[in-house]
Amino acid sequence: MRIVKGKKIIEINRHELAALAQKYEQVTVDLGTGDGRFVYKNAVKIPNILFIGIDPSHTQLEEYSQRAVKNKIGNVLFVLGSVEQLPPELENLANSLYIILPWGTLLQSIVAPDAARLESISVLLKLGGNLEIVFGYDPAREPTEYTRLNLAEISEGYIKNAIVPAFKKAGLQNTMLRELDKNDLKNFETTWAKKLTFGKTRPMYLLHFRKVL
Numbered sequence: 001m002r003i004v005k006g007k008k009i010i011e012i013n014r015h016e017l018a019a020l021a022q023k024y025e026q027v028t029v030d031l032g033t034g035d036g037r038f039v040y041k042n043a044v045k046i047p048n049i050l051f052i053g054i055d056p057s058h059t060q061l062e063e064y065s066q067r068a069v070k071n072k073i074g075n076v077l078f079v080l081g082s083v084e085q086l087p088p089e090l091e092n093l094a095n096s097l098y099i100i101l102p103w104g105t106l107l108q109s110i111v112a113p114d115a116a117r118l119e120s121i122s123v124l125l126k127l128g129g130n131l132e133i134v135f136g137y138d139p140a141r142e143p144t145e146y147t148r149l150n151l152a153e154i155s156e157g158y159i160k161n162a163i164v165p166a167f168k169k170a171g172l173q174n175t176m177l178r179e180l181d182k183n184d185l186k187n188f189e190t191t192w193a194k195k196l197t198f199g200k201t202r203p204m205y206l207l208h209f210r211k212v213l
Contacts, residue, residue: 054079055081082105111163121170136204138203155203160177
């Protein structure tokens with residue numbers, strides 16, 4: 001498994017990861033972490049949890065990885081990977097999994113659920129683990145991506161009828177669904193969430209799941 005440490009990319013194996021995880025009470029994974037702000041900020045606040053951010057871009061991850069090295073924050077890892085290519089070392093590791101404001105194929109995997117991709121997401125979690133997803137988009141503001149990804153118009157009804165059943169087949173039971181106001185995004189320590197709080201209102205939803213299979 002490749003991780004970004006400062007400006008370097010290094011390899012750690014399954015045994016090294018397991019040994020690190022055993023030092024902490026829980027493991028939290030952020031899939032599609034972007035620049036890694038979410039995992040870094042939470043690692044600073046909660047030192048008894050190991051936070052792992054996953055993103056395909058090493059340049060995206062460098063900023064907060066360098067901060068972690070500089071400030072000797074040992075309970076955070078910045079991992080190279082995507083929903084299409086998740087490191088097998090992470091399987092059944094997470095107590096909690098977050099997907100916050102996904103884009104590209106990760107967003108498509110949620111809105112137009114694909115069984116293989118949902119399985120790859122589910123396998124990150126331990127049995128009984130929790131998945132939290134925050135997502136939303138507006139065809140009027142992102143017409144190119146909306147068309148390219150073949151996204152459906154988002155609504156609570158669509159989520160209940162198309163998204164929730166697909167996640168259930170992947171062993172993930174829905175425990176919460178609610179619409180968010182843009183002010184709710186202030187609670188999420190991600191760079192993109194912070195930017196959206198200053199933009200125009202768009203449909204946003206919060207989904208919680210528990211892994212039951």
